[in-house]
Amino acid sequence: MLDWLSDNRALVAAVIILCLVGSFFASIFYGLKQTRLREKDQVFGDPERTVGGWFWAVCGVSTLLLVWFYFSWGSARAFFPQAANELCQVAKLHEAVSPVTSSLAIESRYSKSKTLLVRNSRQLDELQARLPANVFSPADAARVTQVMQNTQQLISMMATPDFVDQKTIADIQAIKAGYAAITNELANPKPGWTASADALAQPSWGITEPEIPLLPISAKGAMYNALASDAAALSKDYLKIRNLAPAAKALIAETKTMITALKKSPSMDDGDAQIVKERADYMKAVDRIFKRIDDGKIFPAVVMAEMQVAVQTMLDQAERAKGSLGFVEMLFFPAGDIVKSRTQCTEQGPGRWLPKPTDVVAKFFALANPDVENGGGYKGTTLLWWKWLPISDVVSFLIPDATIDLLPGDYGRLNDAGRFEPNYKDWMLALAQGDVYLGAVPMLDGHIWDSLFRVLVAMFFGILLGVPLGIYMGVSRFCKSFFDPMIELYRPVPPLAWAPLILTIFGIQDDGKIFLLFMVAFAIMVISARTGASGAQLSKIRASHSLGASDRQILRYVILPNALPEIMTGIRISIGVCWGTLVAAEMLAGTTGVGFIENVARTVSDYELIWVTILIMGSLGLVFDLMMRWVIGRLIPWRGKG
Amino acid sequence: MADLKCTDLCMTFANQQTGAKVEALKDINFTLKKGELLSVLGPSGCGKTTLLNMVAGFITPTSGQIAVGDRVIDGPGADRGMVFQQGALFEWLTVAKNVDFGLRMQGVSEAESRDQVEKWLATVGLQGFADTPTYQLSGGMQQRVALARCLVNDPDVILMDEPLGALDALTREKMQSLVLELWKKTGKTIIIITHSVEEALLLGERLFVMAPRPGRIHKEYQLPFAEWGLKRSLRDIKLEPEFSTVREEILTMIWNMEEEIMGGA
Ligand SMILES: Nc1ncnc2c1ncn2[C@@H]1O[C@H](COP(=O)(O)OP(=O)(O)O)[C@@H](O)[C@H]1O
Ligand SMILES: [Mg+2]
Numbered sequence: 001m002l003d004w005l006s007d008n009r010a011l012v013a014a015v016i017i018l019c020l021v022g023s024f025f026a027s028i029f030y031g032l033k034q035t036r037l038r039e040k041d042q043v044f045g046d047p048e049r050t051v052g053g054w055f056w057a058v059c060g061v062s063t064l065l066l067v068w069f070y071f072s073w074g075s076a077r078a079f080f081p082q083a084a085n086e087l088c089q090v091a092k093l094h095e096a097v098s099p100v101t102s103s104l105a106i107e108s109r110y111s112k113s114k115t116l117l118v119r120n121s122r123q124l125d126e127l128q129a130r131l132p133a134n135v136f137s138p139a140d141a142a143r144v145t146q147v148m149q150n151t152q153q154l155i156s157m158m159a160t161p162d163f164v165d166q167k168t169i170a171d172i173q174a175i176k177a178g179y180a181a182i183t184n185e186l187a188n189p190k191p192g193w194t195a196s197a198d199a200l201a202q203p204s205w206g207i208t209e210p211e212i213p214l215l216p217i218s219a220k221g222a223m224y225n226a227l228a229s230d231a232a233a234l235s236k237d238y239l240k241i242r243n244l245a246p247a248a249k250a251l252i253a254e255t256k257t258m259i260t261a262l263k264k265s266p267s268m269d270d271g272d273a274q275i276v277k278e279r280a281d282y283m284k285a286v287d288r289i290f291k292r293i294d295d296g297k298i299f300p301a302v303v304m305a306e307m308q309v310a311v312q313t314m315l316d317q318a319e320r321a322k323g324s325l326g327f328v329e330m331l332f333f334p335a336g337d338i339v340k341s342r343t344q345c346t347e348q349g350p351g352r353w354l355p356k357p358t359d360v361v362a363k364f365f366a367l368a369n370p371d372v373e374n375g376g377g378y379k380g381t382t383l384l385w386w387k388w389l390p391i392s393d394v395v396s397f398l399i400p401d402a403t404i405d406l407l408p409g410d411y412g413r414l415n416d417a418g419r420f421e422p423n424y425k426d427w428m429l430a431l432a433q434g435d436v437y438l439g440a441v442p443m444l445d446g447h448i449w450d451s452l453f454r455v456l457v458a459m460f461f462g463i464l465l466g467v468p469l470g471i472y473m474g475v476s477r478f479c480k481s482f483f484d485p486m487i488e489l490y491r492p493v494p495p496l497a498w499a500p501l502i503l504t505i506f507g508i509q510d511d512g513k514i515f516l517l518f519m520v521a522f523a524i525m526v527i528s529a530r531t532g533a534s535g536a537q538l539s540k541i542r543a544s545h546s547l548g549a550s551d552r553q554i555l556r557y558v559i560l561p562n563a564l565p566e567i568m569t570g571i572r573i574s575i576g577v578c579w580g581t582l583v584a585a586e587m588l589a590g591t592t593g594v595g596f597i598e599n600v601a602r603t604v605s606d607y608e609l610i611w612v613t614i615l616i617m618g619s620l621g622l623v624f625d626l627m628m629r630w631v632i633g634r635l636i637p638w639r640g641k642g
Numbered sequence: 643m644a645d646l647k648c649t650d651l652c653m654t655f656a657n658q659q660t661g662a663k664v665e666a667l668k669d670i671n672f673t674l675k676k677g678e679l680l681s682v683l684g685p686s687g688c689g690k691t692t693l694l695n696m697v698a699g700f701i702t703p704t705s706g707q708i709a710v711g712d713r714v715i716d717g718p719g720a721d722r723g724m725v726f727q728q729g730a731l732f733e734w735l736t737v738a739k740n741v742d743f744g745l746r747m748q749g750v751s752e753a754e755s756r757d758q759v760e761k762w763l764a765t766v767g768l769q770g771f772a773d774t775p776t777y778q779l780s781g782g783m784q785q786r787v788a789l790a791r792c793l794v795n796d797p798d799v800i801l802m803d804e805p806l807g808a809l810d811a812l813t814r815e816k817m818q819s820l821v822l823e824l825w826k827k828t829g830k831t832i833i834i835i836t837h838s839v840e841e842a843l844l845l846g847e848r849l850f851v852m853a854p855r856p857g858r859i860h861k862e863y864q865l866p867f868a869e870w871g872l873k874r875s876l877r878d879i880k881l882e883p884e885f886s887t888v889r890e891e892i893l894t895m896i897w898n899m900e901e902e903i904m905g906g907a
Contacts, residue, residue: 542718545700548744
């Protein structure tokens with residue numbers, strides 16, 4: 001069942017989207033009707049106006065989900081599953097011509113020839129201007145200058161149309177004709193393009209890792225695919241062309257000889273080390289510029305201009321030939337592109353970082369699968385499941401090993417027969433170290449439970465210690481003044497600022513995180529209990545004195561219950577803050593927990609996983625809060641009515 | 643049970659910010675016999691609440707002393723019950739739990755206290771409300787609970803600081819009858835503070851009219867109306883010419899006092 005849903009996510013999404021659109025319009029219709037009915041009874045500003053309104057909640061949720069489907073390209077995948085494949089073929093064409101476009105002024109402002117020419121001429125000029133006079137002997141200086149002049153002459157020669165030899169012109173013409181042929185093909189496609197059997201056997205979009213199937217599955221796609229390989233061949237040819245006329249070749253050979261001779265010349269090694277080094281550096285700079293030029297990649301502007309028109313025409317035609325595909329791309333693939341790079345087609349833009357809702361759900365179910373051996377859970381731990389917890393683990397946690405040392409008597413020794421017979425103390429030690437099997441109890445397990453456990457333990461201790469201290473601070477001048485500076489000093493520090501310190505002291509396992517959260521919960525609990533205790537009405541306190549209650553009784557039976565609403569609010573707030581802190585702390589260190597999952601997902605850019613964890617955190621936070629609200633309503637019905 | 647005796651009672655407050663001294667009470671002397679019903683009347687700020695708080699033991703007089711019988715008061719205690727203007731009930735407890743609060747604090751078992759609670763709830767007219775949370779009660783009912791909570795402790799003196807001030811006229815009249823009824827039934831010494839002249843006349847065997855700056859007992863009356871009120875309807879008493887005469891006299895007195903304060907200020 002799950003597998004079927006997983007394999008048909010496009011279909012599932014299509015059904016869901018249609019339902020969402022339906023509920024979107026239905027809720028608006030119903031909502032408007034209700035508003036019209038009620039408008040007469042309630043004037044503007046009447047708080048009653050905000051009561052109820054589930055239909056607008058439905059509308060809001062539908063809108064959110066629709067926006068999600070739309071921007072994650074989920075609706076594109078649901079209704080136009082072929083489009084991504086076709087866009088992939090178009091992307092292939094773009095990839096195929098990219099070596100050419102990158103050397104022309106199509107994607108960049110200047111053509112590559114122009115950039116080369118300008119940059120190298122400028123560097124030559126600079127180099128000539130700072131020729132160090134006292135470093136080279138006059139003869140050598142003349143030869144170096146000659147090399148540079150040759151290089152400059154070479155650049156000019158290549159950029160002059162008259163010097164280009166006939167073969168190069170013919171090659172360029174051939175490539176231009178190739179592009180014209182592709183353009184023509186795009187404009188008048190010949191019938192008979194079909195998808196291969198291999199292509200049709202590919203998994204559909206979004207099912208396996210390389211998300212978009214690579215081989216063309218439609219006639220249009222097949223055409224683009226074929227033209228892309230034509231274009232790739234043309235690009236290869238283009239890269240082979242060199243603008244090296246005989247005159248240029250001769251000049252290159254001559255200059256090369258001069259450079260070699262100069263380098264070998266004994267006069268280059270005269271003088272002290274400093275001068276030799278300066279001389280060598282200068283020569284290296286000259287040589288570097290020459291080598292940038294000698295492969296003949298500078299072409300005259302006229303020649304390139306024709307080439308550029310041909311390529312541009314072809315690309316424009318490729319765009320036009322998309323036809324309806326162009327509209328689909330514009331409407332259903334917002335804010336991004338499908339890009340072909342090397343061996344795969346990928347979604348770039350929101351399609352990438354905003355995974356489709358159905359994918360997120362599928363990912364969640366994969367994580368929630370408790371069968372860790374067969375790909376369930378995450379990094380060897382389930383999401384939320386149960387396991388047998390050996391009682392000995394709990395016992396060994398509760399009894400520190402050192403207490404066994406305090407027991408009377410010595411540990412057993414080996415006897416003369418060369419055997420070791422443990423005495424009672426050895427057995428106790430084994431118990432304290434958790435080596436004795438005492439049975440097991442079922443216990444919750446998994447990333448979510450680990451996170452919850454940390455929060456709950458920290459909350460437990462935070463309440464246990466924070467509430468009494470807060471109450472005493474509310475009733476005692478000494479307690480208030482003595483503890484106030486400490487708590488007020490550490491409380492405003494963001495918990496994460498403490499994290500590195502705490503994790504160093506307590507270790508990156510549960511202890512450190514629990515202590516960090518405890519600090520958060522403790523401060524909030526102290527402050528809320530204190531506010532509650534000091535907020536007791538004087539007349540209530542006086543009444544209880546007059547009724548004969550002792551100080552201790554007043555604390556227990558009047559001040560504590562009177563502070564309960566504040567304490568409960570404190571618990572609600574600190575659970576929220578703890579939850580936020582925990583996830584961040586788990587991102588810093590550790591091997592389990594929801595924050596840990598997100599941390600790993602971040603490093604491998606698994607956006608689906610990131611969203612799954614975000615949604616898990618959000619919903620757990622929401623559940624906590626709803627639970628606390630319910631408990632508060634149950635426990636303190638007198639809230640706000642005293 | 644014994645007499646309540648105040649001797650040379652003075653109370654001076656120092657203003658927290660300015661340090662200026664306020665003589666809230668000066669040279670108060672009176673003796674209240676067991677079972678007497680005293681009402682205290684006076685313009686606002688003349689030290690009525692201060693007097694009551696000192697008797698209750700919430701604040702210590704600057705000089706002078708208060709004694710119940712031979713015992714000098716040095717703190718609050720169960721022998722002096724207090725009823726506040728706003729009930730001061732424990733809203734997290736039910737009516738019954740509020741009423742037996744004092745008994746519970748003294749360690750009386752629930753079984754024993756139950757009868758007491760029922761008896762007093764019946765006396766103040768709240769049968770059947772034992773398990774109602776107090777925040778669901780009306781103001782008048784809350785004051786009844788406060789009275790029951792005070793009475794269940796069997797105090798020697800009952801102190802009431804404007805107990806009916808926050809109630810509507812109708813409820814107020816009923817509660818006035820209830821107070822008289824309880825006074826008769828229990829024979830307790832009661833001090834009741836009020837800012838209503840009629841109420842002071844109806845609920846006082848003795849009546850102190852106090853004057854401010856410094857707070858003092860301006861005039862004392864002995865009145866028959868409380869005795870009458872045990873037998874007759876309070877509304878009838880208010881129509882008696884004798885009642886009107888005293889009322890007008892006191893009203894004029896207080897009016898002049900207020901005038902003096904305003905003129906002086
Ligand atoms: N705790 C206090 N600190 C300073 N001044 C006070 C305090 N309590 C009462 N007073 C002053 O004492 C005077 C009497 O107050 P109070 O007994 O409350 O008057 P009443 O109850 O008659 O209206 C007032 O002027 C008041 O401002
Ligand atoms: Mg007062």
